[in-house]
Amino acid sequence: MSEINILSPHVADLIAAGEVVERPASVIKELIENSFDALAKNVSIEVRGGGMTYIRVTDDGCGMLPEDAGLCFMRHATSKLRDERGLEAIGTMGFRGEALAAIAAVSRIELITRKKGDDEGTRVVLEAGDIIEMSPHGCPEGTTLIVRDLFYNTPARLKFMKADRSEGSACAGVALRCALGRPEISVRLIKDGEEEFFSPGDGKISSCAYSLLGRDTAKELLECSSEDEGFAVSGFVSSPKAGHGNRTKQFFFVNGRSIKSQLLQAAVEQAYKNTLLTGRYPACVIYLTLSLGSVDVNVHPAKTEVKFRDEKKVFDSIYYAALSALVGETRTAEITLSPSTKAAASPKKDFYKSMSANEYREKYSDAPKAAPSVSSQPNIPAKPAYPSDHGTITWNRTVSSANTGTSVHESETPYRTASSTPFYEDIPVLTPITIAADEPMIAEVIDGVHEDFRLVGEAMKTYIVIEKGNELLLIDKHAAHERMIFDRLKKQGRGIMSQSLLIPITVKLSGGEIELLEKNSENLENLGFEIEPFGADSVIVRCVPADTDASDIAPMVEEICEKLKKGSSLSKEDALDSILHTVACKAAVKAGWNTEDDELLEIVKAVVFGEVKYCPHGRPVAVTLTKKQLDKEFSRIV
DSSP: OOSOOOOOHHHHHHHHHHHHOSSHHHHHHHHHHHHHHTTOSEEEEEEEGGGTSEEEEEEOSOOOOHHHHHHTTSTTOOSSOOSGGGGGSOOSSOOSSOHHHHHHHTSEEEEEEEOTTOSOEEEEEEETTEEEEEEEEOOOSEEEEEEESTTTTOHHHHTTOOOHHHHHHHHHHHHHHHHHHOTTSEEEEEETTEEEEEOOOSSOHHHHHHHHHOHHHHTTEEEEEEEETTEEEEEEEEOGGGOBSSSTTEEEEETTEEEOOHHHHHHHHHHTTTTSOTTOBOOEEEEEEOOGGGEEOTTSTTSOOOEESOHHHHHHHHHHHHHHHHHHHTOOOOOOOOHHHHHHHSOOTTSSOOOOHHHHHHHOTTSOOOOOOOOOOTTOOOOOOOOGGGOOBOOOOEEEOTTTOOEEEOOSSOOBSSOOOOOSOOOOOOOOOOOOOOOOOOOOOOOOBOSSOEEEEEETTTEEEEEETTEEEEEEHHHHHHHHHHHHHHHHGGGOOEEEEEEEEEEEOOHHHHHHHHHTHHHHHHTTOEEEEOSSSEEEEEEEETTOOGGGHHHHHHHHHHHHHHTTTSOHHHHHHHHHHHHHHHHSOOTTOOOOHHHHHHHHHHHHTTSOOBOTTSOBSEEEEEHHHHHHHTTSOO
16 A cells, blocks of 8 residues: 555645744734735734734735636736746736635635725635635725634644733834835734834835834934946945944845845845944845846745855945945034025125224224223222212222232222212231141052063053963953852852843834733843833833943844844743843943953953953953964064
8 A cells, every 4th residue: 555645735735834824913914914915005014912802904906806716716827927937027916826825724714805987895604724604895995804813723723822911012113114115005904903113105215214224223224325237226224333233134035025134144244244233233224126027935834945047246236325425423513505505605895804903993983992001909809880979089098919929009999089978998918828738648559560461551452461471461351350240140140130221211112022021021130120011012121131232222122122033932041141141241341342441350360360361252352362473473583
């Protein structure tokens, strides 16, 4: 008996569905792309229960005929491809005819559609890929497709689904990418009864980015564009001062299709070389437009990866577009004035003229007369000005000058010649107090000399230079200090000191990232963090490890999430180490910082005495140059 079995169509459909429909977000993506291909101007998406229980996508596109409404759920049934030549230049979002069949095989579907110009529409109800009901239906022009109970008949896939919040966040992320790729189409997402986002659909990428990414992200974006030899690049890149802890805010679109591309990612990040802090990533929204034959989109089941015919030209186009935006950020704007404005703003030819004081007084009769010169003795208080009707004041008093020893004869009390009535109280003269010079402060100076080594200095505010016998040690102060902090935190265990924030900090994250933080809340609390969910897409940080800078908190949380995503299945000990790596890195002294000698000596001792050899990431913290190596470099020995 043969051991090879031919699978039934139902089982084959379930297997195919597993490739196309990975999670509810996959359904959202396929249905939105179908609406785009139907030339819709407005698309509305509603999600409940993370997309597992209810998904509805409504558009005002071209709609379908009754006969097409029944055929569209068959495998490889599509209106977008006629023959093999169509694969050479694919201009639509979908083309394989697999998505609706795959979705229908693992869910319960209701389709309501009406072709433009028809009097009535069609309603189709399916369950596990089989048509249960099909009848005429009154509805507006366009298409509405409702998906219920996703994976209800595939328990193997259902048990791998995440919490509703994570799946709902993934649905929102996919819908946002689709909406961002087509600024000319208005897209609205409603999640669990609340509007998540809305794009205006005015065709402007600036307003689309503002409405979808938010004001804080949009205000840090710089416009970029370039066009050369059939490649057109447009969009935005973030300012170098606005780096992020991960790449979640990088969006790339090729002919309106959202893709993931390491090539485009590398091109953008290369433009930020030497301008962005290590471990920080730029945000970007890049639209690449090129001929349909220059890109192959039929290389991935989800159509999120593509191949370019000329990768070097694509790389250069993206790189120079991003670089021009960064260079233009500091460029002074050129202001051009019209001739009439120049004439109005320019001074008259004889406006500026040099003249003496006498000439000025003669020309302008109302100018004040020159004041008589008054000689004053040093250290004598200036006499107050009095009204002229008080008469002449005579002073008759001898005042000794503390500094010069001279005497000034003044009257004891001032008097008026016109009247003998005194009007002014005697003003005592203050004698300056001589203050002895302070004795110089005695400060302890650390000369960097130790019996085992000598601290030569610090190079480039990054590398500590040490002389030890016949060797020179170059120590990376950040890497060494990071290891010292990491080891100290590991030894402390549960005793890490926490500091409460006067003003808690809100960090925007995805639902999946929030879920990861909740799963690792015990480890985070042991490290001094107090983080709570704050709404559907944010967390609020109330406590952080002691000595953590406020500006590092949001990037630190983002990096922790990124590391937990890469190792979400790790043990508690591994997850704790991953978090400690980030905490130690943020708390360590940074390259470029001014560091005191006593701080440098503590780092040097840890390295020289063998306590620190590698940073937590595995990089060496010191490099040794022997006298023999230096002699060879200077040709002192052969």
